[in-house]
Amino acid sequence: MNTSTSFATTITTSTDGTNDPALRSWVASAAREAGDFPIQNLPYGRFRRRGSGEPWRIGVAIGDDVLDLRAALPAVSWPAPVAAAMAPLADGDLNAFMALGRPVWRATRAALSAALAVGSTAQASLAPCLVSQAEAEMTLPCRVGDYTDFYIGIHHATAVGKLFRPDNPLLPNYKWVPIGYHGRASSLGVGGDIRRPAGQLKAAGDEPPVFGPCKRLDYELELGALIGTANEQGRPVTIQAAEDALFGLTVLNDWSARDIQTWEYQPLGPFLSKSFATSISPWVVTMEALAPFRRPFVRPDGDPAPLPYLDSPFNRAAGALDVTLEVWLETAAMRAAGAPAVRLSQSNALDAAYWTWAQLVAHHTSNGCNLQPGDLLGSGTLSGPGAGQAASMLELSVGGKQPLLLPGGEQRTFLADGDRVTMRAYCQAVGTARIGLGEVSGTVQAAAAG
Amino acid sequence: MNTSTSFATTITTSTDGTNDPALRSWVASAAREAGDFPIQNLPYGRFRRRGSGEPWRIGVAIGDDVLDLRAALPAVSWPAPVAAAMAPLADGDLNAFMALGRPVWRATRAALSAALAVGSTAQASLAPCLVSQAEAEMTLPCRVGDYTDFYIGIHHATAVGKLFRPDNPLLPNYKWVPIGYHGRASSLGVGGDIRRPAGQLKAAGDEPPVFGPCKRLDYELELGALIGTANEQGRPVTIQAAEDALFGLTVLNDWSARDIQTWEYQPLGPFLSKSFATSISPWVVTMEALAPFRRPFVRPDGDPAPLPYLDSPFNRAAGALDVTLEVWLETAAMRAAGAPAVRLSQSNALDAAYWTWAQLVAHHTSNGCNLQPGDLLGSGTLSGPGAGQAASMLELSVGGKQPLLLPGGEQRTFLADGDRVTMRAYCQAVGTARIGLGEVSGTVQAAAAG
Numbered sequence: 001m002n003t004s005t006s007f008a009t010t011i012t013t014s015t016d017g018t019n020d021p022a023l024r025s026w027v028a029s030a031a032r033e034a035g036d037f038p039i040q041n042l043p044y045g046r047f048r049r050r051g052s053g054e055p056w057r058i059g060v061a062i063g064d065d066v067l068d069l070r071a072a073l074p075a076v077s078w079p080a081p082v083a084a085a086m087a088p089l090a091d092g093d094l095n096a097f098m099a100l101g102r103p104v105w106r107a108t109r110a111a112l113s114a115a116l117a118v119g120s121t122a123q124a125s126l127a128p129c130l131v132s133q134a135e136a137e138m139t140l141p142c143r144v145g146d147y148t149d150f151y152i153g154i155h156h157a158t159a160v161g162k163l164f165r166p167d168n169p170l171l172p173n174y175k176w177v178p179i180g181y182h183g184r185a186s187s188l189g190v191g192g193d194i195r196r197p198a199g200q201l202k203a204a205g206d207e208p209p210v211f212g213p214c215k216r217l218d219y220e221l222e223l224g225a226l227i228g229t230a231n232e233q234g235r236p237v238t239i240q241a242a243e244d245a246l247f248g249l250t251v252l253n254d255w256s257a258r259d260i261q262t263w264e265y266q267p268l269g270p271f272l273s274k275s276f277a278t279s280i281s282p283w284v285v286t287m288e289a290l291a292p293f294r295r296p297f298v299r300p301d302g303d304p305a306p307l308p309y310l311d312s313p314f315n316r317a318a319g320a321l322d323v324t325l326e327v328w329l330e331t332a333a334m335r336a337a338g339a340p341a342v343r344l345s346q347s348n349a350l351d352a353a354y355w356t357w358a359q360l361v362a363h364h365t366s367n368g369c370n371l372q373p374g375d376l377l378g379s380g381t382l383s384g385p386g387a388g389q390a391a392s393m394l395e396l397s398v399g400g401k402q403p404l405l406l407p408g409g410e411q412r413t414f415l416a417d418g419d420r421v422t423m424r425a426y427c428q429a430v431g432t433a434r435i436g437l438g439e440v441s442g443t444v445q446a447a448a449a450g
Numbered sequence: 451m452n453t454s455t456s457f458a459t460t461i462t463t464s465t466d467g468t469n470d471p472a473l474r475s476w477v478a479s480a481a482r483e484a485g486d487f488p489i490q491n492l493p494y495g496r497f498r499r500r501g502s503g504e505p506w507r508i509g510v511a512i513g514d515d516v517l518d519l520r521a522a523l524p525a526v527s528w529p530a531p532v533a534a535a536m537a538p539l540a541d542g543d544l545n546a547f548m549a550l551g552r553p554v555w556r557a558t559r560a561a562l563s564a565a566l567a568v569g570s571t572a573q574a575s576l577a578p579c580l581v582s583q584a585e586a587e588m589t590l591p592c593r594v595g596d597y598t599d600f601y602i603g604i605h606h607a608t609a610v611g612k613l614f615r616p617d618n619p620l621l622p623n624y625k626w627v628p629i630g631y632h633g634r635a636s637s638l639g640v641g642g643d644i645r646r647p648a649g650q651l652k653a654a655g656d657e658p659p660v661f662g663p664c665k666r667l668d669y670e671l672e673l674g675a676l677i678g679t680a681n682e683q684g685r686p687v688t689i690q691a692a693e694d695a696l697f698g699l700t701v702l703n704d705w706s707a708r709d710i711q712t713w714e715y716q717p718l719g720p721f722l723s724k725s726f727a728t729s730i731s732p733w734v735v736t737m738e739a740l741a742p743f744r745r746p747f748v749r750p751d752g753d754p755a756p757l758p759y760l761d762s763p764f765n766r767a768a769g770a771l772d773v774t775l776e777v778w779l780e781t782a783a784m785r786a787a788g789a790p791a792v793r794l795s796q797s798n799a800l801d802a803a804y805w806t807w808a809q810l811v812a813h814h815t816s817n818g819c820n821l822q823p824g825d826l827l828g829s830g831t832l833s834g835p836g837a838g839q840a841a842s843m844l845e846l847s848v849g850g851k852q853p854l855l856l857p858g859g860e861q862r863t864f865l866a867d868g869d870r871v872t873m874r875a876y877c878q879a880v881g882t883a884r885i886g887l888g889e890v891s892g893t894v895q896a897a898a899a900g
Contacts, residue, residue: 145595146636151718171716176659177650181718182632182725186596186820187683195684197817200627200757209626211757211816233637233727234645234898260817266621268601268631269719275632275819277683307650307661366661367647367710368898369725370636448684448818 018113021433025116026123029063036436037061043283050137058089071129076122082111094142098228098247098373138282142374149378150180154354156381163399178355178363184275190282191440196447197276199260213447216258217415220381221327221391224252224280225357233370239312242361251281251425251440252378281440292432294318297356310359319356323349325425332418347384417446468563471883475566476573479513486886487511493733500587508539516586521579526572532561544592548678548697548823588732592824599828600630604804606831613849628805628813634725640732641890646897647726649710663897666708667865670831671777671841674702674730675807683820689762692811701731701875701890702828731890742882744768747806760809769806773799775875782868797834867896
């Protein structure tokens with residue numbers, strides 16, 4: 001495992017044609033101008049027909065539809081290796097597919113791309129295997145054994161650090177260590193209703209602390225990476241091999257209870273302030289689909305070079321990704337008035353992230369820690385450097401001191417019950433198809449009684 | 451789930467006779483004087499015959515043997531509800547059994563106790579189902595979805611705090627919040643070889659940091675609790691119901707790389723300094739077996755009372771446990787010389803732990819976080835207040851400044867390659883059978899090359 005170096009040398013060249021922007025699908029909605037899911041994307045998700053008792057199965061998003069792989073597997077004569085790889089997908093087991101490794105992922109992608117392309121002889125057989133996304137109930141795309149949350153958004157770390165240490169916002173380790181911590185896997189979901197947590201709160205000067213509903217509920221906009229292939233415990237993954245361990249990306253909302261966090265987090269870090277819920281978008285966009293958006297990894301002038309275990313020629317040349325990220329807010333009042341959601345921020349991973357995914361995999365395993373198929377890595381909050389690029393309310397409201405003014409006269413420092421937060425991510429660049437990562441939405445519910 | 455209050459009112463009374471110290475087993479070794487596994491214990495573990503290709507199955511330790519439940523299920527006419535409960539155990543799935551809840555756990559324990567007792571008609575049928583523990587290969591007793599490590603050892607927290615803040619060792623939240631953080635589940639095991647991790651190290655004054663093998667490798671002696679029944683996300687478990695969620699206890703070694711920890715842990719807590727390995731003893735001793743060792747939960751005079759969500763009459767009366775804990779060290783030189791291991795510490799959970807397990811469950815779920823069958827809670831390092839009671843080398847060597855003198859003239863500040871650390875825990879009191887939690891051993895291997 002993790003011994004192939006083919007990915008690193010071929011990832012940007014797209015020799016199989018699946019990234020060709022001229023490619024068109026016979027699924028008409030896949031050609032929609034600003035759609036997330038053209039034929040160049042082909043992300044995986046786990047679904048069933050809403051309200052059905054069907055078993056969960058893996059599907060591939062295409063335009064406004066999902067190709068149901070449980071139905072598609074027997075409908076077409078797939079190449080034998082692809083049929084074998086699709087068997088766990090038909091059973092709803094993305095983890096087993098993830099464990100098969102990049103050559104199999106690529107062969108499957110190529111077969112799906114060919115089958116969905118204009119002119120495919122499989123069109124008549126596969127058309128009945130499409131389910132409208134509007135009719136699909138989504139769940140987590142895979143079993144997440146362990147979830148790790150990093151802190152690679154340097155503008156976020158700087159802004160949050162400034163709230164505590166105006167003259168010295170970044171801690172001395174920040175530019176050397178990809179800071180991260182273990183998160184809670186059991187409370188991961190794909191959004192929906194998010195109950196406001198309760199916890200111990202202690203405002204400055206208050207004594208003793210009180211137990212009650214969180215008053216400073218926040219979101220954090222992140223990207224999530226899902227691990228494909230495992231490494232054995234005690235066997236670090238080199239940065240050269242790290243690219244091959246990465247299966248794909250998703251959008252992540254790291255819901256955060258700021259007041260619980262302030263009181264609990266010394267000395268061992270965030271715990272109950274985070275573990276009540278974490279949401280990810282239901283579609284995993286593969287690293288293959290993201291290949292056209294690879295960019296050089298560049299450090300600002302004067303910043304230290306990464307230590308050798310976090311450095312490689314490929315990482316320097318193409319370790320970073322150009323992904324646009326947005327947060328939208330719809331309050332209960334907006335919803336009642338039929339008013340549209342308002343965009344709170346727009347940022348880009350390219351200038352928000354201080355480390356690359358390959359660096360995170362290499363760092364995470366550098367002590368021998370074993371990653372497993374389906375493990376989730378969060379990036380940390382990806383705020384940009386400018387106005388309108390702050391990817392949490394803590395930053396937008398400067399620690400709760402400057403309320404945001406919303407259309408219709410509402411104000412927010414943190415989230416109110418009924419607020420619906422939607423995060424979106426997408427890649428677009430000249431000469432390539434637009435690749436969307438879908439969206440993740442959650443609506444804040446009142447705290448439990450008592 | 452978690453609605454029964456029967457456990458809290460009956461746990462100390464042992465009405466089913468399974469804790470009766472007069473009870474004897476037809477397995478002769480179960481009567482051994484200082485043995486861990488008398489008939490009053492009956493802990494669960496997952497095993498197979500060493501070197502066999504057998505599937506993993508759950509067994510019950512009795513004396514020097516294991517009762518193989520895969521073999522025992524069809525060998526005896528168990529009461530129908532017990533046979534149903536034992537089916538997943540025969541298949542090696544302790545999690546499914548844990549999810550069944552306390553009434554089923556109790557009925558199964560009563561049936562196993564009766565079948566293993568002197569005079570049982572099942573003796574002839576079950577005797578062939580015994581496997582010597584010496585021939586058993588053990589693995590993790592259950593799938594651990596999430597692992598949370600707490601920090602409830604107040605003497606440890608005080609001693610470590612003193613290294614940084616001599617005048618103010620405990621942070622202001624310590625006596626209010628059961629401090630904890632998410633741990634890494636994938637690298638959990640039952641001991642054996644533990645590879646020394648590498649990582650970023652930065653001694654004071656060094657610039658830049660370097661990447662290399664950990665120089666301050668340590669152990670931490672903890673208890674671990676395994677969760678039985680689940681709670682739904684968004685539904686806290688009250689402290690009254692929390693006892694019923696607890697399945698049993700194990701011994702835990704939270705291997706720690708102190709130098710990696712020092713450089714990485716600000717601001718989000720320990721990460722790679724812990725995630726390379728965590729070891730637990732392979733036997734889960736049930737809360738039923740521990741019932742005779744329940745003790746009042748008492749706070750030192752002048753300390754604040756727990757907030758109401760962490761307080762109950764039962765918790766005050768019997769929330770604490772009297773468990774003796776020991777760490778033993780055998781160096782490679784001792785092993786070569788045939789010299790016995792040396793005991794480094796002996797402490798007791800009763801005066802080491804500042805919170806009870808029920809308080810940890812209530813706190814962990816107070817924000818709506820969902821616990822699942824098989825989840826693991828670590829106590830944090832359970833050092834006692836006195837000399838010889840420090841449960842980590844960091845404390846024993848006062849931050850690495852005062853070497854430990856070992857028999858044979860060796861010295862240690864932290865662990866050397868070849869050192870074998872063995873942790874043991876047991877309960878004993880007048881008028882009860884001794885209940886052992888078994889042991890967990892790990893031997894430090896040299897860091898990976900390169």
